[in-house]
Amino acid sequence: MEREASATYEPKRNSEIRVFESPDEMSTDLAEYISQISEISVKERGYFAIALSGGPLVSFLGKLCEAPYNKTLDWSKWYIFWSDERAVAKNHVESNYKLTKEGFLSKVPVLNGHVYSINDNATVEDAATDYEFVIRQLVKARTIGVSESNDCPKFDLILLDMGSDGHVASLFPNHPALELKDDWVTYITDSPELPPERITFTLPVINSASNIAILATGNDKAKAVQLAISDSTEDPDTPLSLPARMVQLTDGKLIWFLDKSAASSLEIKDDAPFEHHEY
Numbered sequence: 001m002e003r004e005a006s007a008t009y010e011p012k013r014n015s016e017i018r019v020f021e022s023p024d025e026m027s028t029d030l031a032e033y034i035s036q037i038s039e040i041s042v043k044e045r046g047y048f049a050i051a052l053s054g055g056p057l058v059s060f061l062g063k064l065c066e067a068p069y070n071k072t073l074d075w076s077k078w079y080i081f082w083s084d085e086r087a088v089a090k091n092h093v094e095s096n097y098k099l100t101k102e103g104f105l106s107k108v109p110v111l112n113g114h115v116y117s118i119n120d121n122a123t124v125e126d127a128a129t130d131y132e133f134v135i136r137q138l139v140k141a142r143t144i145g146v147s148e149s150n151d152c153p154k155f156d157l158i159l160l161d162m163g164s165d166g167h168v169a170s171l172f173p174n175h176p177a178l179e180l181k182d183d184w185v186t187y188i189t190d191s192p193e194l195p196p197e198r199i200t201f202t203l204p205v206i207n208s209a210s211n212i213a214i215l216a217t218g219n220d221k222a223k224a225v226q227l228a229i230s231d232s233t234e235d236p237d238t239p240l241s242l243p244a245r246m247v248q249l250t251d252g253k254l255i256w257f258l259d260k261s262a263a264s265s266l267e268i269k270d271d272a273p274f275e276h277h278e279y
């Protein structure tokens with residue numbers, strides 16, 4: 001399928017950049033993208049294991065709650081996880097669980113027993129350990145797939161929302177958590193954004209996914225989008241380790257969903273057609 005859009009950019013291997021004119025257009029395309037991956041995963045594995053994040057991303061899941069998706073998707077095969085969570089109660093305004101529950105999960109027929117939220121009643125250290133244990137059990141049972149190149153979980157889809165500093169999940173620029181190789185889930189106590197205590201997937205888990213979508217909207221994200229996507233490493237503004245730039249899938253596909261403001265610092269090729277690739 002091919003269609004016209006405002007601009008396209010050079011994608012790297014196994015990646016694609018989509019730029020949208022309006023929130024409605026982005027939400028529509030995101031719903032179709034998620035729906036296709038869900039159908040393929042259920043057909044091939046019998047399950048669809050998806051990890052969500054916080055941020056504006058949740059507001060773009062609205063179309064999935066509407067026809068035809070609310071009726072046609074095999075919601076009973078969906079298993080829900082979070083790529084990160086803030087150390088607050090589940091009913092706290094900063095909770096990623098609360099955001100997702102109110103904005104998405106309460107509107108679709110996902111089974112309660114398939115919703116794996118992060119424990120809000122333990123220390124961040126214990127909550128991270130517990131969450132990794134739960135994921136290990138589900139990998140053993142193959143409810144979550146396993147990477148062929150390492151023993152990491154292979155989520156069918158991880159949805160990430162990039163912050164204006166280039167953070168994804170709760171992995172922040174130049175933070176030691178970016179170096180972790182063996183842990184699947186970790187915790188931090190010094191987040192540069194409040195609240196300071198958080199639980200997060202590590203890069204090996206993120207990079208082992210079958211599919212990743214990174215959403216970024218708004219002018220304040222334009223610089224980080226450019227630093228994350230550009231080929232140049234010579235920009236003096238590039239933090240040594242920019243998390244969104246470190247999302248490099250071992251064996252999966254990365255798609256950027258951007259609005260025009262977030263894409264405004266990318267080099268535009270006005271004459272190029274907008275490629276809508278097969279998943």
Ligand SMILES: O=C1O[C@H](COP(=O)(O)O)[C@@H](O)[C@H](O)[C@H]1O
Nearest residue numbers: 053054055056161162163164169
């Ligand atoms: O703290 C977080 O922020 C990001 C998104 O940042 P925002 O500036 O767009 O709100 C989100 O992806 C992440 O899950 C969350 O915990």
